[in-house]
Amino acid sequence: METRELRYFVAVAEELHFGRAADRLGIAQPPLSRTIAQLEHRLGVALLTRTSRKVSLTAAGAVLLAESRAILGAVAAAERRTRTVDRPSLVLAAKAGGSGELLAKLLDAYAAEPGAVEVDLLLCEAHTSQPLLDGRADVALLHEPFDSTAGLDVEPLHTESQFAIVASSHPLAGAERLRMADVADLPELVRWPEPDGSYLPGPGVEVHNLTQLFQLIALGRAVAVMPEVVRPGLGEGLAAVPVVDAPKVTTVIAWPPHSRSRAVADLVRVATGFS
Amino acid sequence: METRELRYFVAVAEELHFGRAADRLGIAQPPLSRTIAQLEHRLGVALLTRTSRKVSLTAAGAVLLAESRAILGAVAAAERRTRTVDRPSLVLAAKAGGSGELLAKLLDAYAAEPGAVEVDLLLCEAHTSQPLLDGRADVALLHEPFDSTAGLDVEPLHTESQFAIVASSHPLAGAERLRMADVADLPELVRWPEPDGSYLPGPGVEVHNLTQLFQLIALGRAVAVMPEVVRPGLGEGLAAVPVVDAPKVTTVIAWPPHSRSRAVADLVRVATGFS
DNA sequence: GGCAGCGATACCCGGCCGGTATCGATACGG
DNA sequence: CCGTATCGATACCGGCCGGGTATCGCTGCC
Known part of the structure; x- marks a missing residue:
């Protein structure tokens, strides 16, 4: 399976419409149909059921869609991390409007570290873990149990009601x-x-x-x-x-499990240090 | 980045020798050189330093090697999971010779579950987490702190000296x-x-x-x-x-973080139930 | 029943992937 | 010090595959 095939499949699976998917991909519809058909043929499984009026996902297609999103995210992440290894910098994702004070303290404390690199902030409206999975960010401040931390390493920082x-x-x-x-x-x-x-x-x-x-x-x-x-x-x-019986919310710092970045490790250490 | 390029790069990065890598890939050496050069050009980073006598990894190359292994593993996993979604089965990786009794108990208890699917055993010599990462297995019994559990979800089952x-x-x-x-x-x-x-x-x-x-x-x-x-x-x-002061060993059950499989969830529940 | 929308099929073209031949550099042995 | 073997890069060629246009066949709808 090539990433091209996965990109094509994700487009079709999300649009549930070959024409629009091809449009989104910037190619014509016939090669898209052909590529999906080849993919299904090689896998030996139907990914989509098509009538001439409606396209829908099979169970196998739903599995591959989830897997493909993760894979394409990992590929994008790999690309960015490879590109930026020589001019180190750190992208920190956080929810806009949330944890303002914690964030300021964290950035100050990290900047005072020896060997600190530049930190770029990526402020998200919602789904702060997404940039971590698709490679746009190296670290994120998440809020359990709201944000999904599946597939990430986390350290709790702060719990509040x-x-x-x-x-x-x-x-x-x-x-x-x-x-x-x-x-x-x-x-x-x-x-x-x-x-x-x-x-x-x-x-x-x-x-x-x-x-x-x-x-x-x-x-x-x-x-x-x-x-x-x-x-x-x-x-x-x-x-x-x-609200006395609402679940407690925990602010955690999260990063991709295979991160080998010195900068990420430093930031996590600083963050957990004053929690 | 296509998976073809990543496969090629991993081969070269592991062999540190274009000729042997090409051999392993079943292609000739010149197209391999060309593909790696294209990859480097597109990334804008040197991945390998070559003299005519020696090939070695740059820092960027080391990063991409680690990322590529993870990605290729995820792709293989995605393929197997997509293929087998219709005839559900479960592959359990365990260390050959280790945890025999626990394993037998687990398999018996799970088989008694309603909705249990067939469980295939994958007995490993070492590095039991590897099949989990490259998609050959759905669940594994690992031994902390020996086995790496990075990037996996785990539940502890049993601790022993x-x-x-x-x-x-x-x-x-x-x-x-x-x-x-x-x-x-x-x-x-x-x-x-x-x-x-x-x-x-x-x-x-x-x-x-x-x-x-x-x-x-x-x-x-x-x-x-x-x-x-x-x-x-x-x-x-x-x-x-x-050995009274040796670190305690914990047997854990581990699975890939994005697993949505009903069977994996059942098996984990059964395993943690009688720990 | 005509029509519009949509995916599949047929067919063509160009670029890229992979092949062979060869070059240039380097370490090594005589 | 030079010949040689090794190894990656370069040059060039052919076939396949990815992408394009044109069109068909099916289906739901006015």
């Missing part, structure tokens, strides 16, 4: 403390995007980032349960009420 | 208990192969598997420190003496 963020005018804003049951079935709960950027069907507003979320909450259109770190970022018109 | 295995006629055979210092610099210690099958230079006999090792020990040519599990497999002429 969660708060309900509501509009000041919301009936719950005056409460001393809340329980999950108090917020679990409010109609104003929101939906975050899936890793591929799509949204599962269901009730609640589709939300892209924290700023947008806070605006919605201030307007009384949404309610969210979030860790303590976001509190300093709350503006006017928002209130944070402790 | 270590014994020195010596010939009955050996001066140490009569001891009640030993310390690491007693065996650390015996001339009869052995060398195990590296993951690539080669042996680091140094003193001691090169050893391939347990049977061979036991034979060497019985002949008084070797001494080894090993976990308790091997005891039942010891034959005549061998003695096991506790």
